[in-house]
Amino acid sequence: MATHETFVQELNEALAHLYDPGYRPSEALCRLLDCDPHAGALAVQSAIIGAVEALKPLPNTPVAAQTRRVYDLLYGRYVLRLSQEEVAERLYMSRRSVQRAQAEAIHTLARILWERSAARIRWPDDRADEDGEVPPGKRPSDAQAQDWHAQAERELAALYARAPDAVSSVAEVIEDVLELERALTSRPGGRVQVGSVQPDLVAEVHPAVLRQTLVTAIEQLARRTSSGQVTLFARLEDGNVKISLATAVVAEDRPPDTDFVREILVAENMSVDAHVDASRAFLWIEIPSRGGITVLVVDDNPDIAHFYRRATEGTRYRIVHATQGEGLLEIVEAAGPDIIVLDVMLPDVDGWKLLTHLHQSAATRSIPVVVCSVIRAEELALSLGAALYLPKPVRSHQFTQALDQVLLQASKEALIAEANTEAAS
Secondary structure: OOOHHHHHHHHHHHHHOOOOOOOOOOHHHHHHOOOOHHHOHHHHHHHHHHHHHHOOOOOOOOOOOHHHHHHHHHHHHHHOOOOHHHHHHHHOOOHHHHHHHHHHHHHHHHHHHHHHHHHHOOOOOOOOOOOOOOOHHHOOOHHHHHHHHHHHHHHHHHHHHHOOOOOEEHHHHHHHHHHHHHHHOOOOOOOEEEEEEOOOOEEOOOHHHHHHHHHHHHHHHHOOOOOOOEEEEEEEEOOEEEEEEEEEOOOOOOOOOOHHHHHOOOOOOOEEEEEEOOOEEEEEEEEEEOOOEEEEEEOOOHHHHHHHHHHOOOOOEEEEEEOOOOOHHHHHHHHOOOEEEEOOEOOOOEHHHHHHHHHHOOOOOOOOEEEEEOOOOHHHHHHOOOOEEEEOOOOHHHHHHHHHHHHHHHHHHHHHHHHHHHHHO
């Protein structure tokens, strides 16, 4: 059986030889792409180009959005057959950035194709009926279910052995799932309607597990509704990330049940429950929330916040993002950050005045501020109260090292202040 890693390798090879008539794809790759192995390179080429074109974002998608960037890069390289230099010029990127973004885009495409294949072959021994529902009499036997659970447990153990500290940005995983849903269905906008997602939720689960759990849960619920529409909510509740899915159910002669829960991939620290009544079906997923150190990023560029989240993934740091300086004190009060990362070039307020205010205010002066900016003004930043100055562009390890440094410095200052207080008394 092909693994995801070998599939990524074979997809890279297929992309490198996409228009080579002499290329001979493996049977495993053809099966995963749902094309005829005897048709050779042409069938693989058609399947991959179709998958790329299916990623085309809606017209109102922001230019800087990750989904648009992935599509533009893959479409330019493998549909328009442009060189990396031509794509770099077209997308206003450096060639080095294109190389890096191309690797990430291929991984995104591989994940979409892999999970589309998983959805297609989930019932390998029995075909679904015309409506996509597996008839009750053709569900897997208990033995098959036990085999599936045993295999799932082995793969989960292997996954966490490779990434024991992996956590999920819930909003980012949900965005990935929406992208997959658009690829899996011809329905405009997919099957999922997002009710509300609390920002900056971090769940103690590997992103791949949470992603597949949601994909399967959505599929199972969508089978029980005539509209095929599922509404999703996510929030923090009693220290856990709680993701709720709901849909209106189809009236059935037989009593509705919640057996479909057993078909959903569940990690050890996750809980999944469901309830189905005469008119509605609900499914709840609960995962412990990652606590740790809260870092409030004040920067109008959402890509920077995304970079910081990637840089701190799996660490003790949790990123909260504010796009403007207006109302920052209220945001600080609500988020309770341990560190503030401030870009002084903000669209609505003078960042230097904001830094001064943070340093002078009794409510915020104890919170260390890292000024991270393209403006080379370290001396000014430190004189106005910043704990550290970090010039942009910044690398991942530099960012986490800066957070470690100011946290250690703040701890030492707190100990000194406590000792002085005791000595004075």
